[in-house]
Amino acid sequence: MIKIPNISDAEWEVMKICWLSAPCSANEIVKALEQSTHWKPNTIKTLIGRLVKKGVLGFKEEGRSYSYYPLITEEECIKAESKSFLTRVFGGALKPMLVTFLKDEKLSPAEIEELKLLLEKRED
Amino acid sequence: MIKIPNISDAEWEVMKICWLSAPCSANEIVKALEQSTHWKPNTIKTLIGRLVKKGVLGFKEEGRSYSYYPLITEEECIKAESKSFLTRVFGGALKPMLVTFLKDEKLSPAEIEELKLLLEKRED
DNA sequence: AATCATCAATTACACATGTAAACTTAATTG
DNA sequence: CAATTAAGTTTACATGTGTAATTGATGATT
Numbered sequence: 073m074i075k076i077p078n079i080s081d082a083e084w085e086v087m088k089i090c091w092l093s094a095p096c097s098a099n100e101i102v103k104a105l106e107q108s109t110h111w112k113p114n115t116i117k118t119l120i121g122r123l124v125k126k127g128v129l130g131f132k133e134e135g136r137s138y139s140y141y142p143l144i145t146e147e148e149c150i151k152a153e154s155k156s157f158l159t160r161v162f163g164g165a166l167k168p169m170l171v172t173f174l175k176d177e178k179l180s181p182a183e184i185e186e187l188k189l190l191l192e193k194r195e196d
Numbered sequence: 197m198i199k200i201p202n203i204s205d206a207e208w209e210v211m212k213i214c215w216l217s218a219p220c221s222a223n224e225i226v227k228a229l230e231q232s233t234h235w236k237p238n239t240i241k242t243l244i245g246r247l248v249k250k251g252v253l254g255f256k257e258e259g260r261s262y263s264y265y266p267l268i269t270e271e272e273c274i275k276a277e278s279k280s281f282l283t284r285v286f287g288g289a290l291k292p293m294l295v296t297f298l299k300d301e302k303l304s305p306a307e308i309e310e311l312k313l314l315l316e317k318r319e320d
Numbered sequence: 321a322a323t324c325a326t327c328a329a330t331t332a333c334a335c336a337t338g339t340a341a342a343c344t345t346a347a348t349t350g
Numbered sequence: 351c352a353a354t355t356a357a358g359t360t361t362a363c364a365t366g367t368g369t370a371a372t373t374g375a376t377g378a379t380t
Binding site: 081088140150151153154155157160161162163166167169170171172173174176177178179181183184186187188189190191192194195 | 205208212274275277278279281283284285286287290291293294295296297298300301302303305307308310311312314315316318319
């Protein structure tokens with residue numbers, strides 16, 4: 073079980089693009105993030121480089137351009153980050169956390185239905 | 197609506213003690229955290245000082261000792277951190293987040309029952 | 321060959337965070 | 351009263367993160 077490195081807020085944004093469109097070039101990531109953030113290309117490239125250094129992203133050289141791909145799945149990163157959040161903010165207690173979110177955020181009737189089914193499945 | 201400053205992981209630990217037993221002296225915080233962490237008293241005092249600087253903790257002088265109290269409620273901090281987490285990791289989508297947690301973590305039958313009720317209440 | 325464009329790598333710098341020692345001052349103890 | 355202890359403040363230093371410029375190398379174009 074490999075230890076998942078800490079991924080910073082900014083790095084999450086980069087990873088999200090990569091998980092969505094891997095493999096992708098730095099240019100593609102830059103293009104995507106320039107739209108959603110006000111980061112300069114150099115900023116984004118630094119973030120890419122740091123993720124590579126952390127072992128979260130890998131790359132394959134294609135000519136003079138690199139093709140980047142995730143070394144850790146989105147699911148795994150989400151799981152690790154979720155666990156960390158749950159522990160830090162709720163001391164590991166799931167129910168109070170769920171109650172907090174259910175109180176504060178919006179859900180459609182279909183989503184509520186689906187969650188109820190999921191809870192019922194958890195009773196088995 | 198005051199902007200809640202970012203509270204680091206270590207600072208969360210300090211705040212949790214304070215929310216639990218406010219008002220409290222630095223010594224009380226130190227005693228509590230020495231048990232649950234391997235931090236030196238100086239470390240904990242620094243964290244306290246930073247929280248004061250961030251405007252998250254206030255204090256009242258009592259002799260040469262300070263009595264610390266939270267300037268932001270636990271609920272508010274949890275809400276802010278939860279929102280930030282939801283946005284960063286799930287792009288703001290509540291259902292996928294709930295699904296992830298329900299898949300990965302344990303709940304007692306009573307807790308499941310309670311959550312179902314809460315979901316039903318959300319349907320109204 | 322010189323120039324330009326493009327790409328990754330290196331460097332820069334400020335601030336935040338983790339961790340804690342050193343310092344200052346006041347109170348307490350012997 | 352001197353020495354010690356206790357409490358808060360300041361300083362220290364390494365690493366992480368946000369943000370981005372600069373540098374170096376290579377390929378394409380003129």
